[in-house]
Amino acid sequence: MLTSHSSFYRRFSGICLLVVGALNLLNIMLGTMPAPTKVALLVVWLVVVVGFLMWASASIASGVYVDALICNRRKKNMIALSFDDGPDEATPQILDMLKEHQAKASFFIIGKKIAANKEVVLRMIAEGHTVGHHSWSHSPRFPLKSSKEIRKEIVCAQSTLEVLSGQKHSWFRPPYGVTNPMIANALKGLGLKVAGWSIRSLDTKDEAADVVYKRVVSRIKGGDIVLLHDTSANILPLLERLLISIAERKMECVSIDSLVEK
Template identity: 40%
Template sequence: MSNRINSITIIVIILIITGSYFNLTSLYYLIPIIILYIIVNIMGSTSIGLNYYFHSYSNASTTKKDIAITFDDGPHPHITPKLIELLDSHNVKATFFCIGKNVRAHPNIVVDIIDKGHLVGNHSYRHSKFFDLLSSKNMQKEMVETNQILESITGKSPKLFRPPFGITNPMLRKAISRTNMVSVGWSLRLFDTVKDPKNVIAKLVTNTKPGDVVLFHDTNKNILEIVEEYLLWLKKNDYKIVSLTSLLNIEAYED
């Protein structure tokens, strides 16, 4: 968070001043400090669970075997409807972080998501690879546009926002503050879009723990196989899938 950033900046300044006092301002002294500062900021930006620039809800502190499952990047015209059917057959509720342009293209799927009792969150309008390079105003524009589309379709304005790629920075901190949204991360990510399903399932059953927020993608053709196996394993091992809002004690929509 901002206090943490300020503390690190102050430490760097103190080191530079100290080096100057002792005539250690050569490149041999400054370069390691600058490199360390850059590395720390990159780690903070790319690791959403560290809450480096602002707080994100990424898991719950609990001993109860409760978890929440989430899906990013949809809705997909073919995969998401099948996924909804699968979840419904297991009486499981999830949260779908939707991309605005996909919502605009497939509004009926979003309606079905809501009708089946799932939650919908905001995942930006375009999910650009360069989202983290946008100005805070342009980030805010994408967030607002996505919420407006979702509200026009569902009658609900989401409060939950998941940053594209989980990357955070000071610009996004401003955008989230201006839109009064809540950032949601994850505690278990298996890269289900690029890895073999068996590998993903093996890591899921090895790494799942109470309070996890699990990240999947409903744009991956293998997701049905992965989720089916995972749901069966969770039931066998006495895990309970609860809503994201219940697990994290947050609100999904504006009043």
């Protein structure tokens, strides 16, 4: 599923109508109940609604606020490895390893890191990898910013990348995979496609490469998008084992652009 920001308002309006309708129905049902019971049930209902909205925001796969590419099960012999938060010290070695294994990948780079890593970014592009961005700052506050502030971050990272490469880049991955109405509104009209993932490796946790490796390979299927990070302490030994395992399964590591090709 590819991004379609114009559908956000229809979805969000539908959610609002559903919530209002459910509240009215609940009010009718509670009409004859004692006041304490009404309050208790309303609190439960509110907790459920808030919980749903929090899940919808935290899970990029929910599709409630933004449509994102999560996987493509039609590509049964393909896996898309993706790397966030670079470029970093390990990125050139990641590129070396991908080249050695004749594998392609996707990189979602932080805009403010581009100027200091121009050669690495240009190498990503020259070697056939998909290059998108991950906002300008990857600030922990990114999901809490206004639509105007979020849009400024997205546009700044996008323009910096495109000025460097001289090419159009169409992929964006929200920091932390968080989506909400502000992010959806900020993306409106920019023509960007949003990339999510179907397997979160959790490689930035303080765990041995073997633990992360087993977590990924126990779940991996054709068409998956795997979330990794250039900044992970164990990314190089982890990546080498993943590339070998994927090849042994007669699968091909491709870029996200290749994963969505018909």
